[in-house]
Amino acid sequence: MSLNGPFNRRTMLGALGVAGIGLTFMEAGCSKTAEKAANGEEAKLNFYNWDTYIGKTTLADFKKAAGVDVNMSLFATNDELFAKLKAGNPGFDVVVPSNEFVTRMAEAGLLEELDHSLIPNFKNVDAAFLDPPYDPKRKYSMPYTWLVLGLGYRKSKVDGIPDSWKWVFDSDKYKGRIALLSESADLIRLGAKYKGHSVNGIDQAMIDDIGAMLTKQKPNIKAFHEDNGQDMLLAKDVDIVIEYNGDIAQVMKEDPDLAFVIPREGSLINSDTLVIPKGAPRPKNAHAFINFLLDAQTGKGITETISYPTPNAAVKALMPESYRSNPVIFPPESAMKNCEYGKFEGAEKSSAFETAITKMRAA
Amino acid sequence: MSSDRRPLAVTLAPPLFWLLLFFLVPLAVVWAYSFGRNAGLTEIEISGTFANYARTLEPLYLGIFLKSAGVAGLTTLICLVAGFPVALAITFASDRAKTWLLLLVMLPFWTNLLIRTYALIAVLRDEGYVNFTLEWIWARLGSIWTLPPFVPLELLHNNAAVIFGLVYVHLPFMVLPLYSALDRLDRSLIEASLDLGAGQLRTMLRVVVPLALPGIISGIVITFIPALGAYLTPDLLGGPDSQMIANVIERQFKRANDWPFGAALSFILMYLTLIMIAVQAMTEKRKAR
Missing domain, CATH: 3.40.190.10 (Periplasmic binding protein-like II)
Incomplete structure (x- = not known):
């Protein structure tokens, strides 16, 4: 048995054959429901x-x-x-x-x-x-x-209720046990909330400022998650994550040591x-x-x-x-009053958010 | 002569058509995008600008390219060092065993990359199988001596995890070309070298490696190229520092909605790949001469 490397002609043809079968199935699937x-x-x-x-x-x-x-x-x-x-x-x-x-x-x-x-x-x-x-x-x-973004956390590993974005953006208290969302717009907007600004109308100076804060915080962060923060929390990979209330409510059913809070500075509603x-x-x-x-x-x-x-x-x-009456699913009025919807402010703004986060990740 | 050509044309036409329609045409579209700019949310105006390429040369993106090349290079090196003995061992196995060993090398390809990566997460995480086993051993030792409480090793969410994941995925790409080169090797040359007084190591370095060089080079090329474009592995196994160029490209196409810049970044990657393949082809040609 001799091979000319893994991509010899036969495997190529085999792959094409499989693709062909896939197409046939799709057609069959389409034509049957008339x-x-x-x-x-x-x-x-x-x-x-x-x-x-x-x-x-x-x-x-x-x-x-x-x-x-x-x-x-x-x-x-x-x-x-x-x-x-x-x-x-x-x-x-x-x-x-x-x-x-x-x-x-x-x-x-x-x-x-x-x-x-x-x-x-x-x-x-x-x-x-x-x-x-x-x-x-x-x-x-x-x-x-x-749904609203907030902090999901493990009660036995965190001091009291971490009701500020400070604990994930601007403090080494939970070093190596923090996971942030990887979504650039959400990160910048929540950073603006922490700095007392609205989630909308963030100017370039503010974006740079937040980028610098996150770059400084990076050594304390364990991972940027792709909206699977609740799983990381449940698996004890981290003790505090930025996540949506509904996602944390789902895992709280499985582990009573988990909790959710909307930081007092306010948050983003979706x-x-x-x-x-x-x-x-x-x-x-x-x-x-x-x-x-x-x-x-x-x-x-x-x-x-x-x-x-x-x-x-x-x-x-x-x-x-x-x-x-679940306070995670329907947070009290006092927690919701500082929360806002993020507005779409043009392609330029999305691009500026993305550049700031790419820069921070590469720093 | 012409009657010979017809079957060739008939067999070649469908794959060529396929290649043109589903590979070259889409690729050309993306190439055109790389010279365009966003003219609204969904429209891209092909203006012939080089601004996107100029932006890829900013220190920020060059740095990310360099870092990705470093990660891919280290992955390739580890694959080579680990893959060479494996390939050599397979060539010396019996014909029956060979088939099975090659099958074992290729077996991981039958499972989707995403599933294999998630399996690695389950192995490496703080409460994963590795730490679970270590903790168990620690507890057994703790019943003999007094030990401090077990602290799980941080195996996941760092650059080492990314390299580990990439090596795991790309090892077959290295082993198979190495095997095919080593298998064609004339055994009598090795025997001659040993008979004439060269040691095992010297025979390996002076006889086997030079003869297997084409296989080594093609192994390096086809391991390095996909590792350079890795995107899933750094995303899932990496930490805050593990961003690679493919992650940036993905985010330009999705979150930033900047297809022209994403296209320019992809094509820089493509040009680098083409250069590597050209260099490989040239060295082979020189050898053949």
Whole structure:
């Protein structure tokens, strides 16, 4: 047996063969669902969602209720979603961007306007979410969940309640036991909050200042995580992380030594939303699906699985007391009053945030 | 003559078409982007500017390139030192054993890189299998002598973890070309060298290594190039200092939404790769002459 290196012709052909089989499967998958739904569209829907972000039976229930097969694929960051849709919609009917990206996608002409008459369950939405600054009058988006960044920590390893960003940004007290989010915009914005500034309207001097602070802090940081801070906390890799309340609420069920706090300087609120991207092949199904997700019973099933805060008043009313009065999922008004939504402030600003973080990581 | 050519054209046409459509055309698009600028959120205007390339030469990005090259170089060196004895041992195995040993070398390719990297996390983390085993031994020793409490080794989230992960992933790329070069080696030359009084080490350095040089060079090239572009490993196993050039490129395409600059960075990487391959081809040609 002799080889001319690992990429000989046979392995190449083998790889091509596998790719060919993959294509055939995809075609078979596409052609088999030619059935029509009641509204005249093909009985099918492509849903692009975050991981662990839907109820256990939600999609099967929709199939039962509307006869439409939902094909769900997953993305991990808003940037991934944006990059995918930027070059043209590859066939998604409903996608789930966060607040800031709703503005960005709407500005880029990537979203279809919603027809509110097809979404009667909009009446279930909490009054606080009816007219958000990132999408006035809900022209393009329906609220799905909301979430707030804060510090998840291990009670037995941390002194009292670490209720300041200082402990992760500007102190060596927890040296080597800190993990920060790797998202550049979030880091700069929370740094601005720590310095008493709003999360919006950060100028270049402030960005440089925050970059310098983080560079100084870097030796104390164990890792920059890709939104898996809750797993690192649970596995005892670190004792204090920047994470979303919903993620920490999920692991707190498994380990009672974990807790969550919103630092007193305030934080960033996010809201994930349901939108229809431009060029969606099945807009009627998409509207029906969004309406179904806003239904009280459906929403209850989703919320029970994902433990995120719901912006849906009817769903919240159906949930048990243990969820409604959980201070991690619904932080007290005093903690929320300093929190803000991050606004989309143009491509230039995103690029400046990214350069500052690249510089800090390379320093 | 012409009747010979037709089957050749027929067999070559589909792969060439595939290569053109799914490799060269997309690559050309990205190449064009590298001379463009963002004209709005979704549009890129190809203006023929060199500004993106000028930016890649800023000390910040040059530093990251250099660091990535250092990490890839060290990975390649470790792969070479570890892979050479393995490849040599396989060539001296019986034919039956050879097949199995080569299969063992290639086996990791059957599992996805992401899954293998997550498995490494489970092995290396503070409460992972290595520290778990050490703690167990520590506790046994503690029942004999009095020892301070066990402190887990910090194996994950640093540059050493990145190198370890890269070596683990790229070792087969080194072993296979080394094996194919060593297997073709004329054994009688080794016997002659030993008979004529050269020691084991001298035979290795003066006879085996020079004859296996083409295999060594192609092993170095095909290990170094993917290691230079590694992106998953530094992301998952690395610490705050482990950023490599591919991570920067990824973030330019996603978070920063600056495709032209990301394209320029990728093409700098591509030009470096092409230069390396050209140098390799030239040395082989010189040898053949």
